Each structure stands twice: as C-alpha cells, then as structure tokens.
Amino acid sequence: MSELPGDLLYTNDHEWLRRESDGSVTVGITEHAANALGDLVYVELPEVGQDVDAGGEMAVVESVKAASDVYAPVAGTVRAVNDELADDPEKINADPYGDGWIVCIDPSEFDEGELMTPDAYQELLDDLDD
Amino acid sequence: MGSKTPLYDKHVEAGARIVDFGGWDMPLHYGSQKEEHFAVRERAGVFDVSHMTIVDLAGDRVREFLRKLVANDVAKLENYGKALYTCMLNEDGGVIDDLIIYFVGDTDYRLVVNAATREKDLAWIRKQAEAFGVTVTERAELAMIAVQGPKARELAAPCIDAAHRDAALALKPFSGLFAGDWFVARTGYTGEDGWEIVLPAAAAPATWDRLLAAGVAPCGLGARDTLRLEAAMNLYGSDMDETISPLEAGLAWTVAWEPADRDFIGRAPLEALRGRADKRRFVGLLLEDKGVLRNHMKVVVDGVGEGEITSGGFSPTIGRSIALARVPAGDYDRAQVEVRGKLLNARIVKTPFVRNGQVRIDV
Numbered sequence: 329m330s331e332l333p334g335d336l337l338y339t340n341d342h343e344w345l346r347r348e349s350d351g352s353v354t355v356g357i358t359e360h361a362a363n364a365l366g367d368l369v370y371v372e373l374p375e376v377g378q379d380v381d382a383g384g385e386m387a388v389v390e391s392v393k394a395a396s397d398v399y400a401p402v403a404g405t406v407r408a409v410n411d412e413l414a415d416d417p418e419k420i421n422a423d424p425y426g427d428g429w430i431v432c433i434d435p436s437e438f439d440e441g442e443l444m445t446p447d448a449y450q451e452l453l454d455d456l457d458d
Numbered sequence: 459m460g461s462k463t464p465l466y467d468k469h470v471e472a473g474a475r476i477v478d479f480g481g482w483d484m485p486l487h488y489g490s491q492k493e494e495h496f497a498v499r500e501r502a503g504v505f506d507v508s509h510m511t512i513v514d515l516a517g518d519r520v521r522e523f524l525r526k527l528v529a530n531d532v533a534k535l536e537n538y539g540k541a542l543y544t545c546m547l548n549e550d551g552g553v554i555d556d557l558i559i560y561f562v563g564d565t566d567y568r569l570v571v572n573a574a575t576r577e578k579d580l581a582w583i584r585k586q587a588e589a590f591g592v593t594v595t596e597r598a599e600l601a602m603i604a605v606q607g608p609k610a611r612e613l614a615a616p617c618i619d620a621a622h623r624d625a626a627l628a629l630k631p632f633s634g635l636f637a638g639d640w641f642v643a644r645t646g647y648t649g650e651d652g653w654e655i656v657l658p659a660a661a662a663p664a665t666w667d668r669l670l671a672a673g674v675a676p677c678g679l680g681a682r683d684t685l686r687l688e689a690a691m692n693l694y695g696s697d698m699d700e701t702i703s704p705l706e707a708g709l710a711w712t713v714a715w716e717p718a719d720r721d722f723i724g725r726a727p728l729e730a731l732r733g734r735a736d737k738r739r740f741v742g743l744l745l746e747d748k749g750v751l752r753n754h755m756k757v758v759v760d761g762v763g764e765g766e767i768t769s770g771g772f773s774p775t776i777g778r779s780i781a782l783a784r785v786p787a788g789d790y791d792r793a794q795v796e797v798r799g800k801l802l803n804a805r806i807v808k809t810p811f812v813r814n815g816q817v818r819i820d821v
Contacts, residue, residue: 366487366490366491366680367490367491367492369750369772369774370748370749370750370772370779372749372798388798390749390750390772392491392492392495392680392684392771392772392774393486393491393680395750395752414748
C-alpha cells in the first residue's frame with residue numbers, strides 16, 4: 329500500500345479529512361478502507377445543508393461485498409457532496425484521497441483531539457496487519 | 459488458522475485476500491472481485507473448490523438407497539457419468555443440504571456436498587446407508603477446481619490426459635467422465651459453460667499454474683457468489699436450510715414426484731405443502747431504485763404481507779442490485795425492500811438474471 333498523505337488527519341473508522349483554507353473540511357475514506365471493501369458499487373450521500381454530529385452516520389459506501397457507514401469526523405453542516413460518485417463510485421477505489429472525496433463539511437466546532445496524525449494512523453494500520 | 463486446500467500456497471502467490479469460509483482458509487479475491495466476475499462471463503476463470511466434500515458410495519443396493527435418501531430420483535440417470543442436482547431432506551421436509559450426484563457405475567455413485575455441512579451430511583448419509591449395506595467413503599485426498607466461462611473448456615483441455623481429451627470435450631452439459639484418475643464434469647455454479655475437475659491433490663498446483671499460464675483468471679469466493687446469484691443458483695444456508703422446504707426455495711423442479719410410490723425421506727410433509735395456497739413464493743428481485751439489496755432485508759408487499767431477501771447483492775453484469783427472496787403467496791409483481799429504514803422499489807423478475815453471458819431479464 330502506498331504512503332499516507334501527510335497533510336491529512338485520520339479517524340479510527342478509517343476516514344480521512346483535510347482542512348481547507350476556507351475553514352471547511354473535506355472527508356473521504358482511506359485507501360485501507362477502500363481496499364478492504366473492494367470494488368465500490370454504490371454511495372449514499374447526505375443532503376447539502378444537512379447537519380451532522382461528530383461520530384454520527386453521514387454516508388454509506390457499498391461494495392460488491394458489503395455496506396459500510398461513513399461517520400462525520402467533525403460536527404457541522406454539509407456544504408457539498410461528491411455527486412460524481414453516484415455514477416462512478418469506483419472513483420473511491422481509484423483515488424481515495426483525491427477524486428474519491430465524499431463530503432465537504434462546514435464545521436461548527438473542530439476538536440482535533442479525537443483525530444489522528446498520519447503517524448498515529450499508520451501505527452493503527454500496522455497493528456491491524458499483525 | 460483454518461484448513462488449507464492443496465492450492466493454498468498458489469492463492470497466496472497470486473495475491474489472494476484469504477478469508478475463513480466454513481473453517482477453510484479460502485481466497486475471497488485476488489485484487490478485484492468485479493474483474494474476476496467479468497473474466498468468467500467473457501472468457502474463463504478458475505476457482506479452487508477443493509473445500510467441497512466428495513463422497514463415494516458403493517454397494518449392490520446403492521441405487522435403491524439413493525432413491526430413499528434424496529428428493530430427486532437417480533432412476534433418471536440412465537448413462538454413466540450423468541449428474542443429478544438434488545436436495546437431501548430431513549423427516550420434516552427441510553433441506554439438510556443440496557448436492558450433485560454422479561452415476562459412475564451400476565453399484566457406484568459420487569456425491570459432491572457442501573463444505574460447511576460436511577459433518578452433518580456424512581453422519582446423516584452413514585446413518586441411512588447402514589440398512590442398505592452401502593459403504594460411504596469420503597475422498598478428502600482429492601482436490602477440485604472449477605474452470606468456468608465461454609472459453610473455459612477450450613483453455614483447460616490441454617490439461618486433460620490426451621487419451622481422454624476428446625471425450626471430455628464431447629461431454630454434454632451435466633455429465634462427467636473419468637479421465638485416468640481425474641473426474642471431469644461439465645457442471646458449474648456460475649451460469650456459464652465449463653468443467654468441474656476432481657483430481658489428486660498432488661496434481662492440483664501444477665494444473666492451476668498451467669491454467670493461469672493459458673490465460674485463465676484465478677477467481678475467488680466473492681466472484682463465485684455474484685456469478686451464482688446472477689445465475690439464480692441457490693446457496694445453502696442462505697436460500698434454504700433445515701427449516702425450509704425445497705418447495706419454498708425455488709427448488710420444486712428438483713423434486714421427483716413420480717413414481718408416486720417412491721418413499722424418499724421427507725416426502726409426506728412435501729406432499730402436504732405441495733397443494734397449499736399459502737405456500738410462500740421464491741422470486742427474483744430487480745431493484746429499481748438506487749442502492750444495494752442484502753441478505754435478510756425485509757420485503758414488503760403492499761396489502762399482502764412481508765418476506766425476506768435470502769441472497770442479495772450487486773450484479774456486475776446488469777449494473778443494478780438483484781436478489782432472491784422468499785415472499786408471501788399471492789399474485790403480484792412488485793415489492794418494496796426496507797433498506798436502512800427506507801422502502802425502495804423492486805420488481806419481481808423471472809430468473810435466471812444472467813445466463814451464458816447474456817442478461818435475461820428486462821432491465
């Protein structure tokens with residue numbers, strides 16, 4: 329597996345997030361999560377304008393094999409969703425940290441304490457391999 | 459750590475993601491389940507099915523025994539090598555397992571039963587066999603591979619002993635033959651043409667290598683499941699079990715009612731259910747809304763009642779979600795499925811969904 333992007337933060341549930349310069353937060357699932365799910369076939373997205381709770385269900389990604397919830401890493405309001413995933417959910421497999429982004433949130437608060445640095449997330453992945 | 463087939467090292471070598479399947483360490487996929495699915499629909503793929511249980515039966519009264527043991531009738535098997543798909547029922551008419559029976563000689567039959575049901579199957583068969591003096595021999599030393607797809611037989615033929623190759627290529631669907639110490643049958647679980655090959659464990663790795671070198675794609679359990687679902691082939695434990703009659707699992711066609719005096723195990727409860735108007739239907743569903751149907755989701759038929767999805771998933775060939783479901787009796791062709799609290803629209807369709815590479819339903 330390729331190296332983790334260093335400019336992102338990560339969660340225990342294998343989401344990544346990026347703080348954009350305008351204060352919004354872009355969220356996706358990590359390459360590890362995408363690989364574990366396998367070929368994605370469907371993504372259920374939230375409505376733009378919907379409020380989300382930190383740790384609350386926000387989207388669902390489904391592969392040929394299984395469905396998996398995507399949790400909001402921060403509380404806030406959905407600013408945008410990646411509509412292109414409706415027709416091409418495999419963008420998440422192909423480019424999980426880029427074109428495969430899922431939701432963009434305007435956070436109401438930002439608690440970095442609950443989130444992991446790339447090094448901490450890498451450690452989590454290494455533990456999973458053992 | 460589970461049991462390993464003779465091909466386990468080959469799976470690891472090919473980059474398989476290994477999962478536990480009924481106590482066996484088996485390949486789920488080798489990278490992309492979808493690509494493996496399409497390899498079988500469009501060309502050829504090979505599955506390791508060595509975890510399945512092969513049982514040889516022998517004895518002067520073996521035919522009489524099988525006519526008692528299973529719901530289909532081995533008397534239909536007139537020529538050596540012919541295969542029969544059937545359910546083995548308990549006294550209540552529930553399905554202990556589904557299996558294939560090959561007629562290999564006047565006093566010899568070969569059964570292939572599921573891996574997950576191995577112990578209870580063997581115990582049941584041995585118990586019933588006693589009264590008939592039939593010997594029951596498990597052939598755990600044999601490996602089994604399934605080569606499936608429109609090009610499968612052509613690509614696999616060079617692996618067959620030359621003396622038997624033409625005869626193997628001339629096999630009709632649902633029949634098999636011994637090719638030396640191999641057994642080759644034109645059967646499968648994908649809805650495509652192909653062979654299932656039983657061979658000595660020692661010969662399996664080299665045969666696997668040869669098939670891969672010929673361009674046959676290694677395929678895992680994931681693709682096996684989406685292929686069999688598209689072909690509307692039942693999976694034991696999902697679509698039927700010991701509490702379900704074959705008549706409510708879409709398997710009425712495997713029950714041989716004639717001759718009426720053949721007293722197979724489970725016949726009486728099946729006869730009782732046969733004429734009942736409230737017998738549940740077993741149907742194919744095509745999801746019209748976006749989403750993916752999964753096992754155990756609730757099916758709602760407005761004004762009629764509720765049922766359950768027994769096998770659901772995404773069909774790579776159709777590009778939509780499909781399912782097999784057990785639903786209430788009645789004359790209707792639409793249903794809804796509860797997916798995460800929402801009711802999505804589905805249409806009842808005639809199965810199979812896909813056969814021989816072609817979509818067989820109106821999408």
